[in-house]
Amino acid sequence: MLVGVSLSSLKEGRWYEHVVRFALGGAATVATGLIARGFGPALGGLFLALPAIFCASATLISSHEIRRKREAGVVGVRRGQQAAALDAAGAALGSLGMLAFAVCFLLLVRHSVALAFVTASGAWLAVSVCAWWTRQHCRAALRRRAAESSRAGRARIPPSTKSYSHAGAPRR
Amino acid sequence: MTEYLIRFVIGGLVVSAFAVLGDVLRPKSFAGLFGAAPSVALATLGIAVGVHGADYAAIQSRSMMFGAIALAIYSIVVCQFLMRARMRALSASLLAIAVWLITALGLQALFPGGA
Numbered sequence: 001m002l003v004g005v006s007l008s009s010l011k012e013g014r015w016y017e018h019v020v021r022f023a024l025g026g027a028a029t030v031a032t033g034l035i036a037r038g039f040g041p042a043l044g045g046l047f048l049a050l051p052a053i054f055c056a057s058a059t060l061i062s063s064h065e066i067r068r069k070r071e072a073g074v075v076g077v078r079r080g081q082q083a084a085a086l087d088a089a090g091a092a093l094g095s096l097g098m099l100a101f102a103v104c105f106l107l108l109v110r111h112s113v114a115l116a117f118v119t120a121s122g123a124w125l126a127v128s129v130c131a132w133w134t135r136q137h138c139r140a141a142l143r144r145r146a147a148e149s150s151r152a153g154r155a156r157i158p159p160s161t162k163s164y165s166h167a168g169a170p171r172r
Numbered sequence: 173m174t175e176y177l178i179r180f181v182i183g184g185l186v187v188s189a190f191a192v193l194g195d196v197l198r199p200k201s202f203a204g205l206f207g208a209a210p211s212v213a214l215a216t217l218g219i220a221v222g223v224h225g226a227d228y229a230a231i232q233s234r235s236m237m238f239g240a241i242a243l244a245i246y247s248i249v250v251c252q253f254l255m256r257a258r259m260r261a262l263s264a265s266l267l268a269i270a271v272w273l274i275t276a277l278g279l280q281a282l283f284p285g286g287a
Contacts (some may be wrong), residue, residue, distance in 0.1 A: 004198045025187020026180035045235025046276045048213040055265040062261035084261035085254040090204015092247035099240040105233040128205040
């Protein structure tokens with residue numbers, strides 16, 4: 001599956017959603033600083049990976065999907081859950097990238113701060129994208145294998161039975 | 173006070189930038205990568221290096237590794253809550269914060285280090 005850009009999702013969003021994200025991001029950064037000051041940098045560092053922003057993002061994605069379905073005259077609660085679950089699956093892969101970011105930053109920050117930031121950001125992007133790409137290929141391979149095995153299963157059924165499988169048992 | 177105001181503005185801007193990137197990118201599973209972007213880390217570590225020095229930022233990034241592992245488990249739990257328990261996105265993501273906290277603090281207690 002190709003990666004693309006869709007600007008239409010920006011139009012779907014409400015202005016206050018951007019304010020909520022800005023406020024949450026700012027609050028998470030301030031809270032991390034306060035925790036580090038109160039309990040030391042080791043404990044404060046944990047909160048650099050706090051999923052506070054994820055909560056807002058997943059909720060917004062879900063509500064956008066529900067709203068889109070409602071406008072089409074369908075109850076979209078399940079679709080909203082699925083969209084948020086897809087976002088969570090992406091975040092799980094992205095957390096591998098975040099781990100790579102932390103490792104690179106830890107190894108390099110004492111030598112060169114600029115190099116640490118550049119390398120760690122590059123490592124985050126590379127690891128996240130590779131993890132996503134690997135997942136996509138594994139899923140595609142599994143789907144292909146499942147399709148092939150069901151095709152092979154159909155081919156093994158004798159022709160007389162095969163016609164029954166579609167039309168049902170013959171009437172006597 | 174000024175330091176925290178700067179933290180708030182920088183943190184808000186970096187998080188918003190990653191959030192907009194996540195909004196416009198398709199497919200959704202790829203956009204989800206930006207839900208785990210090190211946005212708060214970029215803002216916090218930048219300020220930590222400037223104010224406290226590289227050693228302080230190194231201790232924070234060591235702990236961030238535990239936070240990232242906890243985030244991976246958190247994301248999987250949220251996925252299960254949504255798909256199997258059919259919970260709403262807000263309640264699933266908020267409830268799973270407990271999982272993140274237990275994992276992150278547990279790992280920090282198992283492998284103590286830093287200040």
